[in-house]
Amino acid sequence: MMKARGLFIALAATGLSGCAATGSAPVQVTRFHLGAPLERGTVxxxxxxxDAPASLEFSVYASAVQAELLQQGYTAPEPHVTAQYLAVVGVNRTTLEGAPRRSPFTVGIGAGGGGGYGGGVGVGGGVSFPIGKARSRYVTAxxxxxQIRRRSDGTVVWEGRAQTRDDDKGPGAQTSVAATKLAHALFxxxxxxxxxxxTIK
Structure with missing residues (x-):
């Protein structure tokens, strides 16, 4: 009995570590531009x-986008100097109800002989059913x-959109993680x- 219990715990731990190693959900990315080489400048x-969340939350997304723009050759303007480009950022986060999450524990009946009083009597077929009720599962979309706009004439020179869905209890649903993930995929x-x-994994 103790050996069986130890094996069960080991298998459960393996399953959990496998889930943790799976990583976050992929990101769907679509981009549009004029086809001409993009000049760099201050932004x-x-x-x-x-279309912006609370200012404190938006600052996290703005910082992630700015970091990516700097890596792409854009620069920050000097204080009190108007930038050549404007990066307009929109963010939308929604919690959705997904498929119910059932208990991982199951009980099997039949499928083999032995056991029970008298022994040697088997019940054909096998049936298993989960223990506990299904729990609601939520995801954060x-x-x-x-949009990168040229300030001189308001022309949109580049535009992109990135979207993903993560388990609302997972790290991908955290604002800082989502902002970095989306901005990196977008650029x-x-x-x-x-x-x-x-699709960027």
Whole structure:
């Protein structure tokens, strides 16, 4: 009995570590641009009108986008100097109810002989059922959109959108993690192929 219990605990631990090693959900990315080489310059990050979360939360996304822009050759303007470009950022996060999560513990009946008083009597077939009630499972859907506009004439020279879904109890649902993940995926291979949707794991 003790050996069986030890084996069960070991298998459960293996399953949990496997889930942890799976990583976060992939990101769907779509980008658009004019096809001409993008000139670099100074840039500031601002929220999209009417589409920004609380200012403290938005600052996390703005910092993630700015960090990616700096890596792509853009620079921050000097104090009190108007930037050449404006990166307009929109963020949308929604909690959705997914498929119910059932208990991982099951009880099997039949499928073999032995056991029971008298022994040697088997019940054909096998049936298993979960212990406990199904629990509701929720996911956090996160979407980030960015437009790079030229301040001189307001032309949008590049636009991109990234979206993903993560378990609301997982690390991917945290604001800081989601912001970094979406911004990195959005600017990976910048400027990217215009009009093409790709999946980044």
């Amino acid at each position: 500031t990050v601002e929220p999209m009108t009417g 996160s979407q980030m959109s960015v 990976l291979g910048f400027p990217g192929e215009s009009g093409r949707s790709i």
